[in-house]
Amino acid sequence: MLSLEQMQASMMEVLDHGPAYLQPDMFEGPRAIWLRGLKVHANTISHARLVALEETFPKTRECLGHAVFNELSRDYVEHPGVPGLSLDQIGHQFAQFLASRDIEKQVLDLARFEWEWLESYHAAEAAVLNLSDLAGLSDAKVLALPIALHPSVRTVRFETSPHEILAAEIPGLADAAGLLIVRPFEQVLLSSLNSAQLKAISHAGGPITIGNLLTKVGEQHDDTELLPTFISLVEAGALTRVSGDLA
Structure with missing residues (x-):
């Protein structure tokens, strides 16, 4: 038996x-x-x-x-x-x-987006990094703070222009380099990404200090883009604290 x-x-x-x-x-x-x-x-x-x-x-x-x-x-x-x-x-x-x-490539991008959306939706929970977490810290402590991507972060890079179905739903996507998918709280959020943001996300997969992340992005982008890029990812809920002690 x-x-x-x-x-x-x-x-x-x-x-x-x-x-x-x-x-x-x-x-x-x-x-x-x-x-x-x-x-x-x-x-x-x-x-x-x-x-x-x-x-x-x-x-x-x-x-x-x-x-x-x-x-x-x-x-x-x-x-x-x-x-x-x-x-x-x-x-x-x-x-x-x-x-x-x-x-066709645009349809492939659409299928990739839908799968990444589902993976983001089912990803693990994690506390997001907020700008308020950095308030009161010295510049040196901010730059030394270790961070990582939120577990729900997924990105889609477009081989051509994004499919019109997506472009009609997401502001600024028609001319974007990629798409950010993230679920920092209850809902999955979507936003367009420029090349500097994509670069930052590619380096934030594992623990990295804020200072090193800005340095990596600065290797290929103008210094004026660094702070806006970092702030945009924080506001999107795409980053999480590696260390809980911010004092």
Whole structure:
């Protein structure tokens, strides 16, 4: 008799690879009845995966049209590596899959945005860095303060101009270098990014002092951009304190 763990593993293998992987001692009764039951179960799982994709990528679906999106989704859920993904991770490789199908770059950006939005929404909580946290500190202490990106920060860089669906919803995005996605509190917030802001975000992934962050950004940008860039990220809720002691 198979253990529960062995049965679960065998079931997943059958659902992923077909009835040839069915263990002969897995169920009682005629094999035809097993296969009929497994087919119903597999169809239920397949439908749930397709629905999950529709709910994860509504804008991409709107852009491609229901028929095209559905056809691509059905191919995607059978793609190597995808059947083993949980429903909440089913869209993890969808943008890459669309790229392999020669979908236009603006639509790929749209799919990447929708996945990054979902990841931001489900990211861990963390206290954001506020400008009030720096009030009363000397310049030296401010520059020495270690910070990092908020766990919910995600960015999308545009290979061409952003899709018109996004540009219509986010002020200033039409001419932006990228898009910031962050959930500092209850809601996911979206804002356009210039090249200096993107540079700062790329260096703030791990702990870095404010002074070193400004230095890194200053290597490629004018000094007049440094403080506004830092303040804009603080106001967006994109940064968090590494040290809780600001005294």
